Amino acid sequence: GQNIDQPTEMTATEGAIVQINCTYQTSGFNGLFWYQQHAGEAPTFLSYNVLDGLEEKGRFSSFLSRSKGYSYLLLKELQMKDSASYLCAVQAAGNKLTFGGGTRVLVKP
Amino acid sequence: DAGVIQSPRHEVTEMGQEVTLRCKPISGHNSLFWYRQTMMRGLELLIYFNNNVPIDDSGMPEDRFSAKMPNASFSTLKIQPSEPRDSAVYFCASNRDWLTSYNEQFFGPGTRLTVL
Numbered sequence: 001g002q003n004i005d006q007p008t009e010m011t012a013t014e015g016a017i018v019q020i021n022c023t024y025q026t027s028g029f030n031g032l033f034w035y036q037q038h039a040g041e042a043p044t045f046l047s048y049n050v051l052d053g054l055e056e057k058g059r060f061s062s063f064l065s066r067s068k069g070y071s072y073l074l075l076k077e078l079q080m081k082d083s084a085s086y087l088c089a090v091q092a093a094g095n096k097l098t099f100g101g102g103t104r105v106l107v108k109p
Numbered sequence: 110d111a112g113v114i115q116s117p118r119h120e121v122t123e124m125g126q127e128v129t130l131r132c133k134p135i136s137g138h139n140s141l142f143w144y145r146q147t148m149m150r151g152l153e154l155l156i157y158f159n160n161n162v163p164i165d166d167s168g169m170p171e172d173r174f175s176a177k178m179p180n181a182s183f184s185t186l187k188i189q190p191s192e193p194r195d196s197a198v199y200f201c202a203s204n205r206d207w208l209t210s211y212n213e214q215f216f217g218p219g220t221r222l223t224v225l
Binding site for chain 2: 096
């Protein structure tokens with residue numbers, strides 16, 4: 001089976017850094033995705049990791065350790081518009097994604 | 110490209126009625142996914158198609174749910190009869206080249222279903 005865990009909620013201050021952790025146990029691994037979802041909207045793609053290490057994309061970075069079944073999403077220089085849910089998803093086999101429950105990030109002024 | 114198109118955006122119906130949700134994937138995409146999202150269960154995959162063929166329907170809750178993809182540009186998800194516990198946001202997503210490993214899914218705006 002698939003098991004993906006991430007914290008339910010995090011709060012941070014505008015301009016700060018927040019790290020969202022994701023741990024997974026899956027049968028098979030073809031990559032890990034992070035999606036952003038604003039309230040009432042569809043998820044949108046943020047990042048993809050298939051090899052160990054850090055992938056940086058502007059203010060957002062994502063890290064993967066396959067041996068530890070662990071990933072994190074790092075959001076730097078937080079802005080109010082970053083208040084959203086962040087979904088970790090694992091592609092275990094074929095074209096199928098299994099999503100974690102999502103982490104709701106609240107950015108305060 | 111217009112992105113993934115879903116209709117209707119909102120649906121309110123009464124228990125026992127048939128509900129049909131529609132999706133048009135992005136042109137050129139080979140795979141189509143139907144998801145359901147609720148506060149309690151998060152985002153769950155119901156079924157997905159590759160080249161119009163259903164590949165994995167293990168997430169379909171029960172026989173009341175059915176999905177079809179008659180051609181590359183159209184899919185439906187039908188619930189008959191609907192029940193209040195089916196109330197959720199239903200998303201359709203698509204991507205291309207399912208045999209490649211890097212293939213982000215593009216989500217439609219979703220259909221918010223309320224069953225009274």
